Amino acid sequence: MKKLATTVFFILLLLAACTVPAPVADPNPPAPVVANPTAADEPAPTAEPEADVVAGQMTIAATAAGFEAPSHLAAGWTTVTLNNKSDGMRQAALFRFEEGKTMADLAAAMQSGPPGPPPFLTAVGGVAGISPSKSGSVIVNMSPGDYVMLDPVPDGEGVPGVAKGYILPFTVVATETAEPAPNTEMTLEMADYAFVFDHTALSAGEHLVHVTNSGPQESHEVVVIRLNEGATVQDFLAATAPDAPPGPPPGIVVAGLSGLTIGEEAYISVEIEEGVNYGLICFLPSSHHQGTPHFALGMVSEFALHGH
Numbered sequence: 001m002k003k004l005a006t007t008v009f010f011i012l013l014l015l016a017a018c019t020v021p022a023p024v025a026d027p028n029p030p031a032p033v034v035a036n037p038t039a040a041d042e043p044a045p046t047a048e049p050e051a052d053v054v055a056g057q058m059t060i061a062a063t064a065a066g067f068e069a070p071s072h073l074a075a076g077w078t079t080v081t082l083n084n085k086s087d088g089m090r091q092a093a094l095f096r097f098e099e100g101k102t103m104a105d106l107a108a109a110m111q112s113g114p115p116g117p118p119p120f121l122t123a124v125g126g127v128a129g130i131s132p133s134k135s136g137s138v139i140v141n142m143s144p145g146d147y148v149m150l151d152p153v154p155d156g157e158g159v160p161g162v163a164k165g166y167i168l169p170f171t172v173v174a175t176e177t178a179e180p181a182p183n184t185e186m187t188l189e190m191a192d193y194a195f196v197f198d199h200t201a202l203s204a205g206e207h208l209v210h211v212t213n214s215g216p217q218e219s220h221e222v223v224v225i226r227l228n229e230g231a232t233v234q235d236f237l238a239a240t241a242p243d244a245p246p247g248p249p250p251g252i253v254v255a256g257l258s259g260l261t262i263g264e265e266a267y268i269s270v271e272i273e274e275g276v277n278y279g280l281i282c283f284l285p286s287s288h289h290q291g292t293p294h295f296a297l298g299m300v301s302e303f304a305l306h307g308h
């Protein structure tokens with residue numbers, strides 16, 4: 001979440017794509033999907049076995065080595081859960097490739113193109129801001145195609161996850177029956193550069209929030225902070241700035257949705273407590289303002305539910 005590191009993230013993504021093309025070997029790999037690896041008398045398969053297709057749910061483990069996740073998903077609304085099994089803050093931002101584009105095109109675009117995601121990637125959301133040993137979920141809509149998950153979050157030295165191999169491709173396949181969209185009345189509209197959120201409709205308890213991006217120019221994310229008593233969202237931002245003194249920030253992330261391209265939509269679930277201040281922050285660097293984080297352009301807000 002540090003400004004300097006965020007602005008150089010796509011340069012380092014380029015480096016990651018060039019130098020760490022394959023997932024790093026996991027010392028404890030998950031059990032192989034292919035059955036009977038020891039059956040020596042089985043005839044050799046004549047074709048690649050069909051990959052297991054996971055529907056409605058995608059569980060991602062963030063480990064010290066990178067990501068562990070299913071390789072094939074069914075299209076439709078999908079609950080994406082990120083389990084952080086590493087010792088740093090993690091994120092899994094999901095992007096769909098334009099048809100025909102590949103990981104090699106991504107590496108090439110990073111070499112020759114401007115900073116920021118290349119135009120052939122659509123940001124469909126993902127899980128942001130997960131602390132070590134914590135989990136978080138969002139609900140995203142994925143149409144069939146080739147995808148990549150990556151982690152732009154910098155570590156204590158300012159090195160983004162993508163530069164450490166935290167990048168993994170996956171595929172979404174068409175199915176007969178797609179999961180329907182969740183049902184909720186509550187909306188959070190993201191725009192350049194503001195959150196539009198009618199918190200007067202809030203009540204205490206768990207809320208499902210429909211998140212959209214109306215642009216008109218940039219992708220946006222939302223990180224929801226439960227602020228400590230007496231702290232403001234600006235206090236939280238000051239404590240996470242690159243030049244901040246060491247120590248925990250005055251609040252914790254309670255929900256986080258990775259970047260959404262204009263026109264995309266997703267859902268987050270937020271638990272609201274009475275008398276607590278919450279902050280909404282977009283940390284994405286602006287491609288129209290020299291990499292300035294969106295929160296510094298006004299994309300930051302605060303709300304509270306007070307007793308009626």
Ligand SMILES: [Cu+2]
Nearest residue numbers: 220221282294
């Ligand atoms: Cu933004």
